Amino acid sequence: MTDILARRTLEEPAVEQAIEDLHGVLDQLWHDAAFVPAMDQMAFSTAVIEAASNVVRHGVAAQGSELLLGVELTVASGYLRAVISEIGAAPLDPVPDLEGPDLTALPDDALLEDYDESGRGLSMIRALVTTVTVERQGDSNVWVLSRDAGEGH
Incomplete structure (x- = not known):
């Protein structure tokens, strides 16, 4: 079993203030x-x-x-x-293509001309973490992001 070294959570209405609060939660996580x-x-x-x-923005x-944002952050070995x-949340329709093209490999002007904001955002997320998954669990759409740490991803 992997040892959990730090954990933080947040759950609140999915409004802009939640993003500000999430910045604070991340600061606490990195302090720990x-x-x-x-x-x-x-x-x-x-x-x-x-x-x-x-x-x-899009939920x-x-x-x-009422749409709520839930975030659970874990640091493990x-x-x-x-x-x-x-x-x-309502079910995602369509479900995002997590295996789509790596948009970060395209020139910046192609990104701006050919892809909308959500496509660039998903591409950025995929470039920053090791794995991304999304699934429906009960009344929630659940995104799981993981990053191998300390190995120069």
């Missing part, structure tokens, strides 16, 4: 896990904020529900993990 290399901290934080921002509440939940 200052041994994580700065590059890993920066890449992981950026991916988490981008994914959470997508929930706030759709299921009929009769050798990896970082974020579970980002759209609680009370």
Whole structure:
């Protein structure tokens, strides 16, 4: 079993204030896990904020529900993990293509001309973490991001 070295959580309405609060939660996490290399901290934080921002900007509440943002951050030996939940959300339609083209390999002008903001955001997340998955769990769309830490991803 992998030892959990630090963990932080957040759950609140999926509004812009949640993103501000998430920055504070990440600061607390890195205070607890200052041994994580700065590059890993920066890449992981950026991916988490981008994914959470997508929930706030694009998440759709299921009929009769309030949309909540749930974030669970874990630092373990050798990896970082974020579970980002759209609680009370309508199912994703369509489900994002997590295996799509690596948009970071395209020239900047092609990114701006051919891909919308959400496509660039997902591409950025995929470039910053080791794995990204999304699945439906009950009334939530759940994104799991993980990054191998300390190995120069």
